[in-house]
Amino acid sequence: MARRNRRFAYGPYVDGPDPLAPPVDLREALDSIGRDVMEGSSPRSALQELLRRGTEQRRGLDELTREVWQRRSRLQRENRLDGTLQEVRELLQRALDAERDSLGRQDTDDARFREMQLDALPSDTGGAVRELSEYDWRSADAREAYEEIRDLLGREMLDQRFQGMKQAMENATPQDVERIREMLDDLNDLLGNHAQGRDTEQQFAEFMARHGEFFPENPTSTEELVDLLAQRAAAAQRMLNSMSEQQRNELMQLSQQAFGDPRLAQALAQLDANLQGLRPGEDWEGSGRFRGENPMGMGEATRAMEQLGQLDALAEQLSQSYPGARMEDIDLDALGEHLGDQARVDARALAELERELARQGLFERAPDGSLQLSPKALRRLGESALRDVVDQVRARRGERETHRSGAAGEATGATRPWAFGDTEAWSVPRTLLNAQLRRAGGDERALDVTDVEIVETEQRSRAAVALLVDTSWSMVQDGRWVPMKRTALALHQLISTRFRGDDLKLITFGRHARSVELGELVGLEGVWEQGTNLHHALLLAGQHLRHNPDAQPVVLVVTDGEPTAHLEPGGEAVFDWPPSPETLRATIGELDRVTALRPSVTFFMLGDDPRLAVFVDDVARRCGGRVVAPTLDGLGAEVVSDYLRTRRR
Incomplete structure (x- = not known):
């Protein structure tokens, strides 16, 4: 039997997060x-x-x-908020025009008297509607328009407190109004008992069984019911607060004419008081300024106030x-x-x-x-910094991406059994051969640690690296702060992953110098501090090199200013600008002591200070070092390249 054609419908995924969304980057x-x-x-x-x-x-x-x-x-x-008032005014004018037209066609004293009554109505809409509550209309059209006012006010007032009530009460009968009033009386009784701390669980169940049709949200407890009603009641109060005093007074008068029954307004006022007592934390005092051309009814305006509160x-x-x-x-x-x-x-x-x-x-x-x-985050930042630096180096040399390991040296062609702590690559042929020979002797295990042989590599010399970075205020001021830190990140990542035998020391120098961990340097804040104490930094660098006598010494100095501070024998840092002879003597003297260790020294000069250029040229010549003047974007690439050049040498 032929398979029946199937139709498939596609739509947005709505049940939780999108399963096809890209992962978090x-x-x-x-x-x-x-x-x-x-x-x-x-x-x-x-x-x-x-x-x-x-x-x-x-x-x-x-x-x-x-x-x-x-x-x-x-x-x-x-x-704007006066939509209900505007509609009431239009209905009132329609009623008065129809009544006057009807009276004008009557030649009686009663007609003239009624015309005088209409002429004496208060000028405000609320007062006029109230005065006409007992008026015996002669025009059917006028009576209908006036009844529309009462009906409109009732529906708008209910719509303020109960969602969808305006539509539900279209063409409401007196019986409908009576049911609403009974619901409000029962509701106020329930809330009053709840406010006094009485157990209202049974009363709530009976209330919902009798009046649940008025609450499509279907609350499950008195507390939920209070939350539901208080939010709208507070929005209704904020709407009133947002109106002018005249508009507010008119609405208060008109509320007594809702459905022609003042008891409705009284029940709603009691409801608001109960809710405000139960939920004082709601915003009952706020207001908002509406200045547009679209008039909103009381229910619609209350929903707008709710939206403002939500926003x-x-x-x-x-x-x-x-x-x-x-x-x-x-x-x-x-x-x-x-x-x-x-x-x-x-x-x-x-x-x-x-x-x-x-x-x-x-x-x-x-x-x-x-x-x-965390250290994990610093490693990831280091990976990013090193990746950027390597991309710059490759672009400069025209290299393509390769995966190289520089930690163990070049293979000699020989192998040896693996020992705990070895990190060299396995010799796969020798390892598999050992496993086969062992299994031939009756051992059924597929692979054992005793089978593993590793590739022997030539011994590679260690390096003791001191990276000295200037942290004086000029580094922050001239935008060199972040490139300096990214350079340290890249070098630290390179050494910790590819040259693990090398010992890197990070040394910062401003008025004083100090050895720092990578996390300290990354989070270091720029401080307004005068002084570039290269003398102190070289002193710490010399200590690091002497602690690693078997390692190749490497000193990398990143600075944007000549030395302006030195350390006194008592540990006090002395600042002078221009550099004093004492500062220069102390710096050169410490450089000579470091030079006696026969290190590779490179100065990375930032900026175009001519005095700095003269100084670094002189000291580089004195210690047999190099001077590099990189751009800020190229600083990391230059430092890493110089380190690799030194390692290869």
Whole structure:
């Protein structure tokens, strides 16, 4: 039997996160965070800045906040709140015109008296409608228009508090109005008991069984019912607060004419009082300025005020500026409702990015409780920095990407049994041969550690590397701060992964010099401090080289200024500008002591200071070193290339 043709329908995936969405790009995120940390931000601030700025694929919190405020502004700019008053005025004028037309065709004293009554009506709409509540209309059209006013007011007032009530009460009968009034009385009784702390579980069940049709949201407890009603009641109060005093007074008078029964207004006033007592934390005092041309009825205006409240809450959630703020605080459903599904997707992706950064262990707590980049994060930043540097070196040399290992030296052709701690590559042929010979002797195991042989390599000399980086204020001021840190990251990554036997020491020098770990250097903030104490830095470099007497000594100096400070025997740093003879003597003297260790010395001169150029030329000639004047973008490539050149030599 032939298979029946099947039709398939395709649509958006709505059950949770999109399974086909691209994975979170932690590399881009970490590069961004690392860049901000190196510029002086704390890791927490850098993470917040990333979330505010967003990524290449996702809008950030700032962009989403801007759209929220645009939506809020558009809502106020296009609408106004007096739609119900305007409609009542039009109906009142229609009723008065029809009544006067009818009276004008009657030649009686009663008609003239009624015309005088109409002429004496109060000028305000609320007062006129109230005065006409007992008027005996002679025109059927006028009576119908006046009844429309009462019906409209009742439906609008109910629509303010109960969603969809305006449509449900179209052409309401007196019996319908009585049912509404009974519902309000029962509701106020329920809320009153709840406010007094009484158990209302049974009363709530009976209330919902009797009046559940008025609550399509289907609340399951008194608390849920209060939450549902309080939000709309607070929005209705904010709507009144947003109107002029005259408009507010008119509505208060008109409310007594709702459905021609003042008891309805009284029941609603009692409801508002109950809700305000139960939920004082709702915004009952706020207001908003509406200045557009589109008139909104009371129910519609109340919903607009609800939207304003939701948009304000979203703006606060997106700001993440309050204590304990988390991305999980953002109401994704409300965000999607107001800004569209893509906004919800972007916010969810940012929250996932924050969670993934934490899950991957890229941050850790310092002893003082602050957040800092973990060693894992520093390795990833180092990989990125080294990758950029290697790309620059290859581009300069015309090389293609290759995978090289420089930790163990060149293979000699010989092999030896593996021993604990060996990191050299396995000799696969010898390892498999050993396994076959062992199995031929009756051992059934497929492979054993005793079978493994490794490739012997020629011994490669170690290097003791001292990277001296200038941290004086001019490095920050002239934009050299981040390139300096990325250079240290790249060199540290290269040595820790490819030349693990080498010993790298990072030394910073401003007014004083000090040895730092990589994490300290990456998070180091620029400080306004005068002094370039190369003398102290060379002293620490010499100590490092002497601690590694069997290693090839390498000294790399990155600076943008001649030495202006030196260390006194008592440990005090002395600053002078221009450089004093004492500073120059101390610096040259320490350089001579380091030179006695026969290191490879390279000065990387940043900027175009002629005094610095003269100084580094002289000291490089004195110690047999080199001078390199790289661009900021090329600093990392020059330092890494010089290190590799020294290793090859």
